[in-house]
Amino acid sequence: MSMQSQDIIKRSATNSITPPPQARDDKFEVAKLIDVSTCIGCGYCIAGCPFNIPRLNPKDNRVYKCTLCVDRVSVGQEPACVKTCPTGAIHFGTKQDMLEVADERVQKLKKRGFANAGVYNPDGVGGTHVMYVLQHADNPELYHGLPKDPQIDTPIDLWKGVLKPLSAIGFIATFAGLIFHYVGIGPNKETDDEEEEETHHE
Structure with a gap:
């Protein structure tokens, strides 16, 4: 089963470990950023992320990830993926707002016959900032291998x-x-x- 684009609600990704302090930029609450110019390629952020989000570029030995268009968000605009999504499937906002939107979508899916529909927001990592509304929330592995019960090492x-x-x-x-x-x-x-x-x- 492929992930349905209409069932995605997007917010920033985060992780629990601390990379070298100069490589992390917490000035924006929206997303954990990696300052590529000071990244030493240690891979701690990769090892600590249960969702395997950060990626190490083998050519320059530096880690990259989505910045959630922090340059746009910091001036009150939506991330580019939200703005350009042709179906309006991706939403952006506070976690509380996104949980409300997600709950509405879950109820719609249940009315359409998806009894196991739910929000993917696992407690084992303290919740996530990218939330998915899944038709089969009881089996998240069906959706691009989302871990069923991710835990912090x-x-x-x-x-x-x-x-x-x-x-x-x-x-x-x-x-x-x-x-x-x-x-x-x-x-x-x-x-x-x-x-x-x-x-x-x-």
Whole structure:
């Protein structure tokens, strides 16, 4: 089954991991952007995205993804895909607005006999910003391999959750220990070569 164009509601894609800070631009809430000029090609954003959205260009070893036409959105215009969609299938707006539009479409599909119609907005990744209205929401793999129950990888989840604050506490504790050591014991003192020789002769 192919994805029906009339059942797509589009908003920005996002991921949970943190690429190098200089490569990410969060100034626009609409989309997670990748600053290609500072991308180091580490691939963390690719590994962390359960939807396999970012793509690594093998020619220049940099990651690219849809910018959601942030240049247009920042001045109040719709993304180009929304503006040019000939059937009006793609919508753009706040997540709440899009959920309302999606729910309306689900009800229409159910009236047409699609009992399993629903919104693809999986909880395992905290919801998505690109939502799909599926005729068979119970089997999203039918639609270009959408994962049925995507999850954030455990190491990434641990790092973003528990380990990140613990690492900050560890850094502060280490720094405090160094200060107490310096104040209590003082710095190591170097001995002169002559003193060392006298010690060896005795």
